[in-house]
Amino acid sequence: MSISTTGVLARAEPAAEGPPRKTPTRRRPDLRRWISPVVLVAVWQIASGTGLLPPDKLSxxxxxxxxxxxxxxxxxxGxxxxxxxxxVGAGFAIGAIVGVVLGIVSGLSRWGEALVDPPVQTLPFLGLIPLFILWFGIGEETKIVLVALGVAFPLYLNVHSGIRGADPNLVEASRALGFSRAERLWHVVLPGALPQALVGxxxxxxxxxxxxxxxxxxxxxAGVGYLINNAREFLRTDVVVVGLILYALLGLVTDALVRLLERKVLRWRTR
Structure with missing residues (x-):
């Protein structure tokens, strides 16, 4: 009596496993960035302690x-x-709106570029301080408008450059897929200009x-500048430096916030 081998079940092969997943590693802070500030402060302290740097010049x-x-x-x-x-908050809000709107108008239209670009490129916003004082006085308006102009210029330039630098292949592909002009702007042009806009x-x-x-x-x-000027009148170089350090820290914090926003918004670029 022969035994048929046709009914013998083949041994199940183990399922093919995909590539092992990489466990996310925490990014450690780069301590090398602290070397030069620490060395600078140490040299500053040594120069002050040895009398090479008199306190009336720098505390x-x-x-x-x-x-x-x-x-x-x-x-x-405080x-x-x-x-x-x-x-800064009020001036930034006004300047950001103006800069982005002008950048979009100039980037999307040749007529817009011809009308908007020349005055924006040639306007020296710091040189307008005497006019601002004549127009708005010495109140808050002058300072807010000055900050707004300082914000609007780089945002305008980078938004304009980002829109003009949109990938023509993507624009042509969206046109072939039947996207309307507004859809191309929203789904292709503006996302492509976002990295440049964040630089701005x-x-x-x-x-x-x-x-x-x-x-x-x-x-x-009032404000940090007033604190610095008031300290200068009384030859308080220590308070002057405190105000300058506060300005620097505020700049570093706001830049770090934008870097964090950039990593969140442009996460798709690393995929």
Missing amino acids: SPWTVLQAGVEVARSGEL DAFVVSLGR LRQSLGLAWLALIVGETVNAD
């Missing part, structure tokens, strides 16, 4: 730290911070703080 880091604690406890630093932050946003925030420093130094009765 030592330890004196600056004590002055910072002093003005923070008195409430002067009040100045709130006032300056409010000016970082530049705008840097110029916003620069414009605020100029505006508050020219004439102000």
Whole structure:
């Protein structure tokens, strides 16, 4: 009696496994960026301690730290911070809207570029301070308008460049798929211009703080610039440096926020 082998079940082969997944690794901070600031502060402290840098020219880091604690406890630093932050916030909101709108108009239309680009490119916004004082006085309007212009220029240039640099193959493909002009703008052109626009946003925030420093130094009765000018009158170089450090920290924080936004919004570029 023969046994048929046709009914013998073949041994099941193990299912093919895909490539092993990489476990996400936490990105460690690059400590090399702290080398030059630490060395600079150390050299500054040594020069102050040995008398090479007299205190009437520049106070030592330890004196600056004590002055910072002093003005923070008195409430002067907090009040100045709130006032300056409010000016930058108002100016940034106005300038961002103006810069993005003008960049879109100039980027999408030849007529728009011909009408918008020449005055925007040739307008020296810091040179307009005397006119702003004549038009708006020495109140808040001058400082806010100055910050708004500082924000609008780089945003306009980068939005315009991003729109003009849109991938023509993608635009042609969307046209072949039957996208309307508004759909091409929303789904192809503006997303393609977003990386360049975020670069302009970082530049705008840097110029916003620069414009605020100029505006508050020219004439102000409150804010970080007023704190610096008031300290200058009394030869308090330690408080002057405290104000400058606060400006620098605000610039670094806003730049870090834009970098974080850039990583979140442009996550698709790394895929």
